[in-house]
Every structure is written in structure tokens, then in C-alpha cells.
Amino acid sequence: MDGTTVTRTPKKAALASFMGSAVEYYDFFVFGSAAALIFPTVFFPDAGNAALVMSFATFAFAYVARPFGAVILGHFGDRIGRQKVLMFTLVLMGAATFLIGCLPSYDAIGWVAPALLVLCRLLQGLSAAGEQAGASSLTLEHAPDDRRSFFTSWTLTGTQGGQILAALVFIPVVALPDDIKYSYGWRIPFWFSALVVVVAYFIRRSLHETPEFEEAKANNEIVKLPLGVLMRDHWKDVLRVICCAFIAAVSTVFGNLAIAYGVLVGLNESITLWLVVAANAVALFTQPMFGMLADRIGRKPVFIYGALSSAVLMPFYLLSMSQDNELLTFALAIATFSFGYAAANAVWPSFYGEMFSTRVRFSGMAIGTQLGFLMAGFAPSIVTGLGGVQEGGWVVTAGFTAVIALIAAISASTARETKDVPTAALGLTTRRAQRVEAATA
Template identity: 40%
Template structure:
């Protein structure tokens, strides 16, 4: 095959590789989240009070988020210095190996306090890996995109989240059909061990994608930055803060409607583990279908305008969600959660391309990774903990949870408005300069 033909296929290959790679990374991340809600409290943090065990389990879940900014800084630096592709190959291997090790880890009854210590360490490795993964995947897809298609192509990296969730729910739905003793003994480990197969598949796919053409150009011109993170902090820290806020509902919403919702419905609504997993599986399929439609629509009406509408809709969505979830029946629960998820997922699909366009190529990996992962550490890591606290503090009342979700979406809306205003100011200044 000639080189032009191979080059013409690279955008599609890059988008596919971004999707498959992030799907595997998020599968690994989500199976930990599901296990944290279902089994880790019992096996690694035994207590006479289920609330204490659940909070301890979600605390280890949060540790992974707090490690993500480290991954964003380390791999953002490497991605801006030596290339996006090398950084992504490393993050995928780290995540896969750590996940398999979780599946092999003995529990508290076998090795005592060493068990939760090792669990936390492996969770840190997972956090560092996914912290470096997201920015590179978004850029490999977006920087390979044809002119004017960055938003749509970058959204393929975002598709990895619902696809990984679907895989994780399928895996856990299969093992939760076992009786309780077998599930707690060995069944929960199988989804973690299956990651070894996915790791091999992901590596093979990513080997077939060329380095980002935009990065290749600045490297060939010797325009890479020696310390990209330092330049981000010195020249673009205000933009980073706004991007951290802008990502809030796209990140926190996922863990509110999935991780926290598992614990909430099983402990306070009284539904079974299998029923809520079935509901979340159906909602994840809806999310997978909604995201590319949202990215396509955003290209036509403008990313900033679309994000404002999506964030506003997300602010209103938790109220019908909770009303329907309280029924405890499958169809109303699916509809209720889907309302919130479609609003959140539409925002999540578009935000990656929007944020990546804010920063110059030479520091883009570091800037968007730092923005996304710091937000992930705060909004994503703390959301299940705050939700669990509110549910325990206001037993039988869902409105504090809905207000909390609305506040998360409002943060994103305000930051998108501010980012759009700054972009308009830069555009006006550029036109004035050319006119003069």
C-alpha cells in the first residue's frame, strides 16, 4: 500500500485506537469502582457498620483520583517532549498490569492490614496510568483529525468511558449471578484477570497508529518546550483553572450516576445488586449512542453554545432522576438515570475537543491533562464520598443529593461561559490587529 493511502487512513485509525485504548483503561477503572461499591468494603475493610466499610472502600477509590494529576504531569511532560504515542503505550501497560494484580490480591482475612495497603498502592498505579492516558488519547484523535473536525474526532476518546462501563457491567453482571459465597471468594476477581487479554489487544491496535502530525511538526522544527508544565503554570494558569471547572459535571456526573448510584440504590432504595447493574447497563448503551450524536451536533451549532445548553440541562436533570429512581422498578429507574446521563454525556463528549483547542500544541498534552486530572481528583474522587455522606445524613430525602448534582453542573456552566468570553476577546483582538 502506498504512503498517501496509509496517511489518509490515519485519522480513522487514530480515532479507533483512541476509542479502544480508553475503553480498556476505563474498563479497568470502572471494575475497580464497581468492586468498591459491592465487595471491597467487606473484604478489605471489614467493620460492624456497613456505612464505615463503604466509606473506607470509596476512600481507596478516591485515592486513584488523587493520583491522576501525578500521571497527568508526568505523562503530559513526556507527551509534549518525546511524543504522544510513547506516553500512551506506557500508560496502557501500567493500567493493565495493576488491574490484574488487584485480581490476584489476597483479602484482609488472609494477610491482614497488608491487604488494604497493597490495594491502595495498586489503586495509585491505576490513577497515574489513567491520568496520563486521557490527554494523549484525546490529542492523538484530535490532532489527526481533518480540518474543522477536531471536536468530532476527539469525542472518540470520550466514547471509551461508556464502552468501558458497558464491559465492566457485563463482567460484573456475569459474576454476580454466582451465589454470594462464590462471588466474594473468587467470582469478583474474574473481571480483573480478564484485563490481561484486553491489554494485549490494546497494545497491538496502538502500534498501528503514527505519531500525532501536529506534534511531529513542532518536533521537526525543534519547537518543543523543555519544561512544558512550567510554561503552562507561568502563562496559562488562569485558563487551566477555568478548564478544571469546566470539566466538573462531565467527570463528577459519571461517578454520581454510576458508582454512587450503585451504593445508594442497594442501601437506601432497597434494590438488588443485579437490578441496578442491569439498569446501568441499559443506560450505558444509551450513553454510547448519545455521545457521537452530541459531538456531531456540536460541530454544527458551535461547541461553546452546545456545552452551555448541555450544562444547563444537566442542572435540571437530577430532579426527575431521583423521583423515578425512588420507584425501585427497572423501567422508571432506567428512564430517570438516562435523563441525567444523556445530559451529562452530551457535555462530556464535546468538552475534550473544546478544551484541547484552548492551548497551543507545544504544551497541549500537559495543559489538558493537568486540567482534566485535577478536576478528576477533586470532583470525581470526592463525589461518591459526598453523596454517601449526604444519603446517610438525610436518610429518606433525595433533594440534598439533587441540589449537590445541580451545583456540580453549575460550576461547569459558569466556566464554559468564561472560557467562551476569553476566546471571543482573543478573536476580536486578532481581527483588530489584522485590520491595523
């Protein structure tokens, strides 16, 4: 490293990633909850299913922006460093979310209102495009070789914390009288984001750049055009990540579609939000455990288990919502999300990140995941349009979940297992990796 010494701080990196992700995905999931429960009334003139479809479409617009944000933020993340880009994404997400809370309704300014909503949502998408890839890259490169999956799992555990906070904030909102709820009550969770952004900003700004990136910089290994190197050397891995990332649609099915479906079949709005809180709260504990398991037995078996178990458990969860047995519904919500999907969710930051070298890791993760996440973004609109939020719609939703989970599992099965590969050798050609492994043995 030409005399350059950089200290690894895995715990600090994991904490900063957890807090940053929690803030970013508080903002992101607040929008998702509002899209299911508030926006059809506030921003659209039509009643019923048409308004819900349009509302879910605004949710999806962020996922359209994310691939473009991935290219831009991935480029700078691999050029100037992970930490600087992560500071930018944090501020951008907070500003966009606060502005949503200030928007006038459709009754006030007509179609300009949903247009402004879409614009703010696009800014949220640009921010989110770099957040998880950057935080995962940063934590992975700070972590010791034998605990990468555990430490990087905290990035996604932060997203669960954000979703818990978003749901908890919305529970009292949906309990308000309609005249308050649909006028200013729904705005409070969006304004509240300004406070949590400030807290996360001060935590994240004290974190140093990663040792791997600093070493590449000291050795003049930073590439001018990361995208070009990525497409030349890692295009197969990008495609693999895209297909594996379809599994994220399980989260939007669980956190958005299931809320709308539950209300349809008679569950109280507050109960549907408490289901999200309970499942994500348990996932705060199960995801690090799945991360530790992946450090012992490998990334692939844990990820594949998470994908397939999501497909198997989802129909039982949806069916339970109409059985007038809230205890059963809570148990199946926790089983589906916390002990099923959580396995894949915990492992993908290390699983995807270890497919790429340091020179293009941020770009590879960002572009691959954000293209794959398009499926997650459009899942609510697609499934709602197909009748998933109607009587008997659980069949459509469960079938959709099974298809995307199977695609993710098959794609994961084609990947190389990397749990025993030193960080410095990740993503390299076989010959170069062997030289690095020999030097670090």
C-alpha cells in the same frame, strides 16, 4: 515543515483512542463497581456505612495520584510524543488491575490488604492521568479542522464502552452465591483485563504520531519544560478546565453512588448494573451526535446544555429508584446520562484541547482535567459521608450534582469559542493566531 510530510489519519486515531480508552476505563470502572458492591465486605472489618465510606475512599485515591501523573505524563507527552506515552499508560493500567485481582482479603492479612489495594489504585490513577488527555490530543491533531469535536468524541465514547463491559462482567458476579462471590468470583473481572489490554496494545501500537507534533518537532518548537510555558501562557485556561472538569463528578454519581443508593431503596444489584449498561449503551450513539452538533454550533452551548441538564434530571432519576417502576427508572437513567451528561462528556475533549497550543496541549489537558477530576474521585465518599446513601439521601446527591454542574457551566461560559479556529492556530496569542489563519485561508 522543512519538507516533512505527515498524513492525517483521523479514523484510525479515533479507533485507537476508542479502544485504548475502553480498555483503560474498563479497568477503572471495574474498580468502581467493586468499591460499591464487593470491597466493603472483602477488604474492611466494619460493616455498614463505615465500610462503604472506606471502600469509596480507596476509589478516590486514584484521583489523588492523577494530578501527579498528569504533570509527569503531560511533560513526556509534549516532549517525546503522544503515542509513546499512551502505550505506557495502557500497560500500566492493565498490570495494576490484574494485580488487584490477586490481592488477599482483610481476613487473610489484616490492614495490609486494603493498603495494597490503595497502592494498586494509585497506579491506576497514574495511568488514567495521561490516557484521556493523550488520546484526545492525538485524535484532535489528526482530525480535519471542521470535524475535531466529532472525532475526539470517540475518546470519551470509548470510556462508555469500557463501563459497559465492566458492568456486564459484574452482573454475573453479583449473582453468585456469597461464598463464591466474595472469595474468587469478584477477582475474575480484574484478571480478564489482561486479555483486553493485549488486544488494545496491538491496535494502538500501529498508530503514527500526530502531524501537529511532528511539525513542531521538525521546526524545533518542542519546549524543554512544558509546565513552565503552560503556567506562563495558559494559566487562565488551566483554571477554566479545572472548574469545567467538575462535571465529571456526574459520572461517578451515576455509576457508583446511584448503584449503592438503588440497592438501599430496594433495587436488585443486577438491576442497578443494568441501568449503567443501558445508559452507557445509548451514549455510544448520542455522544458522537453531540460531537457533530458541536462542530456545527460550537463547543460552549453543547457543553453548557450537558452540565445544566444533568443537574435538572438527576433528582428525578434518583427518586424513581424508590417508585417500584423499573421502566421509569431505566427511562430516566438514559435521559440523565445519555441525553444530558453525554453532551458535556462528548464535547470536552475538543473544548479543553482547543484552549492550548500544540507545545503544551497534552500537559494542559492532563493537569487541568486531573485537578478537576479530584471532585469526581471524592464525590462518592463526600456524598456518602453527608448521608447520600441513606433513606432520603437523594436530596444530598441531587444538590451536590446541581452545585458542581453549575460551576462547570459558568466556567465554560467564560471560554472562547474555537470551532472555527484552524488547528495550527489553537492556543496562540491573537496576533500569532491571525497570522496562522491568514496563511491557512
